[in-house]
Amino acid sequence: MTGDIFNTPLEGRARGFYRRDHAKADGRALRIYGYAPHLGLPGEELLASASDQSEVRRDPMRGTYSLYAPHRQTRTFNPSAAADPLAPAGGAVTEIPFSDFELAIFDNRFPSLKPGAPAGALTGWAEGPATGRCEVVVYTSAAEGSLHTIGQDRRVLLLEALIDRYQALHDDGAAYVMPFENRGEQVGVTLPHPHGQIYSFPFVPAPQAAAAKAFAAGYDLTADHAGWGGRFDVTSAGGVAAFCPPFARFPYETWIMPTRRCPGPWAMTGEEIEALATLLGDVPRRMDALFGAPMPYMMSFQAAPGGESAGFQFTVQFYPILRDAGRLKYLASVEQFTGVFTVDVVPEAAAERLRAP
Template identity: 65%
Template structure:
């Protein structure tokens, strides 16, 4: 007789949630999060193919790094609804990544990861600076095949925040230096699976942009105080102790950040009210972006929280980088941006904030 599934009760920021851990047949871990213990037996599941390890190479002129993971060329690309790998399993249907007929929210190790925790140096090419060490998780927001952060229920967005906090803690405890949950939305930014989902990358070392931010905060830069000095001119929306705004130094048209109005290193430092406010703004910002041109806004979104060893002064933000500058017109990162890192922006942030605020 099969044993009863083990559900771990987590005392979350907003109340108890449950996590069921399932070890997939290929060794990857799948965690199911919900407000009630998860039951049910596993069905067939997709397995990870044999892949060559990823590696990191350094550019000596830019002093920058690139990850090479050629196995990702064969990852699933815009599958039909019948072949959705993020759907719940169905008896007699093709296997999926989640071998259960029902779930609320799922997190599992990516089948085609850019970073892996177990790359051995002997597997690398002569041009590698080192292995592409880390971990890549997929976060499936819902069993439903369509939707967005703006259409999920408030309870589901809160559950997402609780799951991300749990993953932050686990990955930090595993020794990873920097953890970044993110969402790519829209084919224009390279989305290959339409099922609503995000990802989490855990890095062995802190990437340079986040290292620079940690230095700035450690040297005394106070984003909360600076935002207060703007007098609301750049604000888009607010909820409780959190605010959404277009930073005056934005690099993308209609770039929007969410931030607590008090010092806060990461979502794990929010109280219950703050988590609920963050969940509501995670819906309101995409809704406003969608309403801007009357069509779904493609964007890149990331949680920017403190690295594991960063000083407590680091300020947590959620950053949305939309890529439409006008209806049907993409913001391309062309020659100037790519070769110099200097962005040219066609919409000034104060005008962007005014338009979004009015929606």
Template identity: 70%
Template sequence: MPANSADPLAPGRPGSDATEIPFSDFELAVFDNQFSSLQSNEVAAAPSRWATGPANGRCEVIVYTSESEGSLQTVGHARRVLFIEALIDRYKTLFDEGAAYVLPFENRGQEVGVTLPHPHGQIYAFPSVPEPQAAAARAFASGYDLIADHASWEGVFDVVSDDSFVAFSPPFARFPFETWIMPNRPCRGPWDLDAEGVEALARMLGDIPRRLDSLFDAPMPYMMSFQAAPRDSGDDFQFTVQFFPVMRDAGRLKYLASVEQFTGVFTVDVVPEQAAERLRSL
């Protein structure tokens, strides 16, 4: 990362220190992470007697805006549309290059380890399907229908919806105010969306962060991910965007401590139906 200064994701301007982006202005930028956890197939893995395989893959950074501060909400609708279109392009390219699974995500806030406030996310391309996503693919292939399951909840957990998408706090949430965005029809990933669907998802990607920020009148730190189908999964996989907020109340973090870490049993501080009701009102 350039030694410059406060914001290596800022536009590179004449007379200023170098940044990651050699343009004086930009709408959206995607580039390889210089400190990648995964390496291209051409890079030999470091030898280790414990290694089970090379850490092949790619890690990319996606920068939403040239502005040094902001969020998916504040960048505006047109920029969110561009963001989704860029992700669709990266999904297709990385799958064509051999990636088995692609995970676009955003870590937001110092509470989840973010050191740069500049609005950005990352895209990881894995050579194999991680077990949580593999388990989801197996469940969908075995007949699980998330859309039908959601319909059976009769709107109790819904936050907001339109003709194309619904956002809800799932009854199996593990984080307070956990929120999922889901298309109202079968959809493997954002690449299956038409232009209307992209517009609708862009609206949701602005609305949910706004509601989360409004809960405690402060920016909500969260982990957000696009959970789309692995490259070789069937048509039954259901695409969602998942937000995991890490605040359970104003100034109070949700820690995943002993019970959660050692047993996988999550304790909840706010039951999902109450979380949905609070988010609906904002």
């Protein structure tokens, strides 16, 4: 039922905050997060089509999964500023029917994964319907900005909101939850409004399953990092470090990590959350300074599957796709067919350059 809204005070790791829940007429959830209770009545809002249907197929040779979602062909593509679907209410009808907000998370109107996805006319190759969730995380009501420019308070609020969603999605039985951000047209971004996404998978993807297996077998990334002697470090704050891993696959690839064993942001202290928020802004700032222009990148939170620790080490990973000013790092035949990357900038040199700005 639409209009079912309230404000819940929540105790965060770093700071207290509130969540307002709004149920859209199409059944999708919208959550407004802020340091103060969110007020105001909702207006008109964008609604989803009932025709979406997805399925999961497994590659028996690679052991990987693919999601097939034909309805996503009609998703929003490079709208005008006046038609920004992530803007607050006041102009065109948008996803967020309020005149202002601090941070919002809502169910994607064009999801690859959907709760209770209908089986429908599944093909003979399907493992089953693509159940799960795809959520959009809107960092700010402003039409422009970045993880750096939104400021420390908003980054802390973002982390608190992500922890809230991690806990809810794990409680719902998600096998793997991955918050992420794509930045820049070169990465394929079609909505310039500052935002990220959350995918909640019904299975653990192959790379994360491999990482979980390595950690469960005893691999300790924090011990490895300590043994590198600072050679690959970029910066640090409050028990959290940013570094270019010696096995990086992208030029200027940078990871952020608590320097103690930690399965996910939900297990971090308030001080560590503040430090992580600082580095979430500082790393993009340093990348932008490299070539004097916004760095296009892919960023993801890599936390323990299902919320279980089993020795898993939480990291935030940035994959920039510029190897030099105006020069993209392309994933061509060798990388795509073998998974063996050719990297033009050695990680220790990348770390040295990123330390400078």
